[in-house]
Amino acid sequence: MGNNQQPVLLAAEKLRKFYGEVRAANDISLEIAQGQVLTLVGANGAGKSTFLNLLTGLVKPDRGEIRLLGKRITGLAPEQRAKMGIVKTFQLEHVFGDMTVFDHVRTACLSAAGKHYSMFKDISTETEINGQTEQLLELFDLARVSQSLVKNLGHGFKKVIDIATSFAMKPKILLVDEPTSGVGEEEKYHIMELMMNQIRANNLAAIIVEHDLNLVKDLSNETIVMHEGEFIARGAPGDVFGQDKVVEVLVGRGF
Amino acid sequence: MGANTRTGRMMPSYIDDRLIATIVLTAIAAVIPLFVSEYVRTLIQRCLLWIPPTFGVYIIYSLLRQVHFAQSIFIGLGSYIAAFLAGKYFVTSELLILLPLSLIVSIGVAYVLGIFIMRRTGFYFAIMGIAVTMAFWSLVYKMRQITGGSDGISDIKNPSLFGIQLGDQGLYYVSLVVSLGLILLMRRILHSPFSLQLRAISGDLQKAESIGIPVNGMRRLAFIVAGANAGVAGVLLAFSYNYVGPTTFAWEFGAHFVQAAIIGGVNYFVGPIVGAFVFVGLEFLVSTWFPNLWEVVIGVIVAVIVVTVGEEGVTGIVKDLFGRTLKRANLEERTYSDGK
Amino acid sequence: MFSMGLRYILNALPVVSYVILLSFSYSFLLYICGRVSLTFAGIYLVGAYATVSLSIALMGNSLSFAGFMGILLLASLLGAAMLVASYLCFERFLKTDVHRMVATSSLLLVFRGLVKVVWGTTPVTYSAPFLELGVSEIAGNIVPNYYLFMLGLALLLMLALAYFLNRTSWGMRFRASSLDGDRTMAQACGVNQNLVTLMTFAISGVLAGLAGGLYAPIAGAAYGSEANALLLAALSVIIGGVGSIGGAVLAAFIVGIVRAVAAIKMPVLELAVPFIIASVTLMLRPFGIWGKEFRY
Ligand SMILES: Nc1ncnc2c1ncn2[C@@H]1O[C@H](COP(=O)(O)OP(=O)(O)O)[C@@H](O)[C@H]1O
Ligand SMILES: [Mg+2]
Numbered sequence: 001m002g003n004n005q006q007p008v009l010l011a012a013e014k015l016r017k018f019y020g021e022v023r024a025a026n027d028i029s030l031e032i033a034q035g036q037v038l039t040l041v042g043a044n045g046a047g048k049s050t051f052l053n054l055l056t057g058l059v060k061p062d063r064g065e066i067r068l069l070g071k072r073i074t075g076l077a078p079e080q081r082a083k084m085g086i087v088k089t090f091q092l093e094h095v096f097g098d099m100t101v102f103d104h105v106r107t108a109c110l111s112a113a114g115k116h117y118s119m120f121k122d123i124s125t126e127t128e129i130n131g132q133t134e135q136l137l138e139l140f141d142l143a144r145v146s147q148s149l150v151k152n153l154g155h156g157f158k159k160v161i162d163i164a165t166s167f168a169m170k171p172k173i174l175l176v177d178e179p180t181s182g183v184g185e186e187e188k189y190h191i192m193e194l195m196m197n198q199i200r201a202n203n204l205a206a207i208i209v210e211h212d213l214n215l216v217k218d219l220s221n222e223t224i225v226m227h228e229g230e231f232i233a234r235g236a237p238g239d240v241f242g243q244d245k246v247v248e249v250l251v252g253r254g255f
Numbered sequence: 256m257g258a259n260t261r262t263g264r265m266m267p268s269y270i271d272d273r274l275i276a277t278i279v280l281t282a283i284a285a286v287i288p289l290f291v292s293e294y295v296r297t298l299i300q301r302c303l304l305w306i307p308p309t310f311g312v313y314i315i316y317s318l319l320r321q322v323h324f325a326q327s328i329f330i331g332l333g334s335y336i337a338a339f340l341a342g343k344y345f346v347t348s349e350l351l352i353l354l355p356l357s358l359i360v361s362i363g364v365a366y367v368l369g370i371f372i373m374r375r376t377g378f379y380f381a382i383m384g385i386a387v388t389m390a391f392w393s394l395v396y397k398m399r400q401i402t403g404g405s406d407g408i409s410d411i412k413n414p415s416l417f418g419i420q421l422g423d424q425g426l427y428y429v430s431l432v433v434s435l436g437l438i439l440l441m442r443r444i445l446h447s448p449f450s451l452q453l454r455a456i457s458g459d460l461q462k463a464e465s466i467g468i469p470v471n472g473m474r475r476l477a478f479i480v481a482g483a484n485a486g487v488a489g490v491l492l493a494f495s496y497n498y499v500g501p502t503t504f505a506w507e508f509g510a511h512f513v514q515a516a517i518i519g520g521v522n523y524f525v526g527p528i529v530g531a532f533v534f535v536g537l538e539f540l541v542s543t544w545f546p547n548l549w550e551v552v553i554g555v556i557v558a559v560i561v562v563t564v565g566e567e568g569v570t571g572i573v574k575d576l577f578g579r580t581l582k583r584a585n586l587e588e589r590t591y592s593d594g595k
Numbered sequence: 596m597f598s599m600g601l602r603y604i605l606n607a608l609p610v611v612s613y614v615i616l617l618s619f620s621y622s623f624l625l626y627i628c629g630r631v632s633l634t635f636a637g638i639y640l641v642g643a644y645a646t647v648s649l650s651i652a653l654m655g656n657s658l659s660f661a662g663f664m665g666i667l668l669l670a671s672l673l674g675a676a677m678l679v680a681s682y683l684c685f686e687r688f689l690k691t692d693v694h695r696m697v698a699t700s701s702l703l704l705v706f707r708g709l710v711k712v713v714w715g716t717t718p719v720t721y722s723a724p725f726l727e728l729g730v731s732e733i734a735g736n737i738v739p740n741y742y743l744f745m746l747g748l749a750l751l752l753m754l755a756l757a758y759f760l761n762r763t764s765w766g767m768r769f770r771a772s773s774l775d776g777d778r779t780m781a782q783a784c785g786v787n788q789n790l791v792t793l794m795t796f797a798i799s800g801v802l803a804g805l806a807g808g809l810y811a812p813i814a815g816a817a818y819g820s821e822a823n824a825l826l827l828a829a830l831s832v833i834i835g836g837v838g839s840i841g842g843a844v845l846a847a848f849i850v851g852i853v854r855a856v857a858a859i860k861m862p863v864l865e866l867a868v869p870f871i872i873a874s875v876t877l878m879l880r881p882f883g884i885w886g887k888e889f890r891y
């Protein structure tokens with residue numbers, strides 16, 4: 001499966017998370033190597049977001065293990081995992097609305113450089129950080145709005161800002177939760193293209209949750225179908241989407 | 256943040272206006288004791304000393320969106336350190352010892368308390384802050400032999416600096432310098448990487464965590480910064496009042512700094528300065544005529560300000576009235592604009 | 596040993612009872628309306644002063660217990676009226692939690708200041724109801740009957756509220772609007788939000804006013820006692836959990852008894868002990884002993 005010649009970057013073993021009766025993650029296992037891009041599809045409530053949150057530590061598993069490069073990280077806090085290279089973008093709007101776009105991305109650059117407690121230094125003298133930020137804004141086509149307040153920008157912009165901010169963390173693996181949900185058709189392809197270019201350029205591993213099956217076919221040659229907290233199918237999008245059980249869970253639910 | 260910090264480019268030209276305003280105000284504060292009565296000077300001195308603790312509340316409010324009711328603890332610690340060492344058990348009245356000592360004690364206590372009360376945010380933090388002030392209050396109130404109980408410690412002689420005994424005027428200038436120094440330090444801190452990341456925490460907690468910001472540690476450090484300001488001011492306040500009592504630890508005293516910050520306007524860097532002057536001035540004016548009513552009057556003012564202008568405070572109201580002139584002085588140096 | 600423990604518990608009963616009422620007054624607002632409000636401590640203070648003043652003015656030395664009950668009822672209604680007025684004139688304009696905490700803490704200081712203007716700072720007492728009821732003996736300990744009356748009344752009210760919330764159709768509407776439920780859904784189903792909010796404030800006011808009035812014959816009405824009340828009630832909510840009636844009762848017992856023990860064994864730590872319990876609770880159970888995980 002996938003790039004077997006590469007060493008495993010991130011491994012999940014029998015992750016389980018139940019919310020009362022709801023099985024959001026039911027003993028899920030997955031291995032992903034550097035440079036490997038997986039897509040994750042499934043109806044609403046299948047547990048996709050929960051799975052990504054388990055990997056980042058925003059949700060604590062009931063049981064199971066998570067390893068990064070063979071090291072157990074199950075108990076680590078989200079901020080520690082982010083430092084180690086597991087970074088997630090959000091399905092819903094999670095942005096610092098009262099910041100300018102520049103500050104928004106700069107925050108993550110500072111964080112990646114470990115400058116949390118630097119109190120007595122004027123931020124404008126952090127030339128290296130500011131340079132990095134400007135570069136990232138260029139890459140993600142955000143330079144022209146760099147001084148706008150994030151909350152005043154449209155939904156599509158916020159998604160791109162979220163992604164750019166995640167890249168500022170210099171991730172090893174990027175977890176992308178529905179980057180195009182609520183975004184118009186045209187913007188959608190633009191956002192995906194910006195993101196995929198960077199993922200490929202940096203040879204990152206990525207798990208991308210996406211609803212648009214046509215997009216999924218373009219993104220990667222390996223997709224996983226999720227249903228009621230379990231992976232029910234895996235393989236090339238063309239093959240997988242033809243299977244009856246997949247059609248049933250994806251289409252049967254008004255997907 | 257100022258426009259200069261956003262782009263990382265050179266300071267914009269209006270910095271000069273701001274610099275001039277600062278120099279003029281400082282000069283006024285420096286020469287005013289030569290022209291006014293001793294009483295008025297003491298009042299201004301108190302305003303000056305109210306600024307640092309109010310800045311503490313301001314930092315927690317504007318960067319973290321939390322309400323810090325516990326500043327009275329650090330004022331109290333500083334005050335009692337001064338009262339013990341320079342008054343009751345006369346050891347030393349050297350400010351070069353008292354101020355750093357109070358700073359260290361405040362930092363230590365804030366570090367320990369932060370572990371407990373900065374665990375949760377919102378009303379948990381506010382209530383735990385009130386609770387811990389009351390715990391200190393009862394401690395001081397009941398350790399009668401050491402603290403003098405409800406009588407407190409009075410008759411605290413003026414301190415010395417570099418071994419030179421300070422007069423009342425000297426104490427005024429020390430207060431001015433300390434307060435000004437802390438204001439400048441706070442300005443630097445507000446433009447630092449630290450502040451930007453604190454704003455991320457209050458902006459969106461999950462996103463902040465997911466970009467590796469150590470939320471708890473940074474919150475605690477902000478609490479320490481706030482407490483350290485109050486601790487330093489507490490020493491000088493004890494000398495200014497010549498008296499320290501357990502009411503220094505009372506929760507309403509801590510709430511007064513929140514009120515001062517709100518009156519000044521937490522959207523503006525000058526807010527705490529304006530707030531300290533307005534609060535202490537109002538307290539003085541109202542209690543001259545109606546001794547029992549000043550808390551009522553200030554309480555009503557704060558309530559009305561919160562409902563009508565929120566975080567804008569007096570500074571925001573004045574800015575609206577004289578918009579253009581003040582814009583040139585760049586008073587609207589926002590640290591945080593509220594989304595409402 | 597056992598009897599010593601019982602002694603402490605019996606002595607702590609008045610504090611336990613008023614903290615039950617007062618902490619639920621605070622947590623009820625928080626739970627049903629999602630509103631933080633520190634005004635309740637001011638209502639508590641006014642309730643205490645109103646009870647004592649009314650008792651002295653109306654009954655003087657000729658106490659009838661029925662008359663005292665009537666006055667307690669008046670104090671509760673006064674509390675409800677004040678809190679509802681505070682909501683209508685003021686608190687409903689507060690949009691965020693931070694605003695609410697700042698503004699209602701100021702409002703509490705206003706109430707305090709007004710009490711000082713009206714009644715001064717010397718405590719007033721009226722202990723006739725307390726003396727009138729006499730004492731009984733429990734396992735060798737003398738207990739004033741008034742203590743038992745207080746606890747009984749507090750527990751009865753909590754039971755009544757639990758019944759109201761869980762068994763009646765109006766209670767369903769309250770819970771539908773609460774942090775547990777879904778406000779927009781409740782609205783869509785025709786639950787009148789304004790009415791629910793008003794009634795919540797009224798109930799909260801009744802509890803706060805009653806807490807003040809009920810405790811007044813023992814401790815008197817004292818300027819400054821609102822701080823203690825605020826502290827014990829709010830910490831009990833942190834310990835017991837927001838919106839939980841069982842949690843309010845349990846936490847009131849814990850806080851009341853431990854504080855009573857501390858007041859005798861280590862007086863200097865009397866108020867530090869409740870804080871320490873709350874800290875430990877937050878570490879072990881961030882949402883309180885009986886609390887559910889809410890947005891707070
Ligand atoms: N915090 C939570 N509390 C209770 N149930 C939850 C929580 N988060 C998610 N769930 C439930 O878990 C299931 C999976 O949710 P989610 O992972 O968001 O699905 P997806 O992202 O695939 O749409 C859903 O049924 C959802 O209702
Ligand atoms: Mg999802």
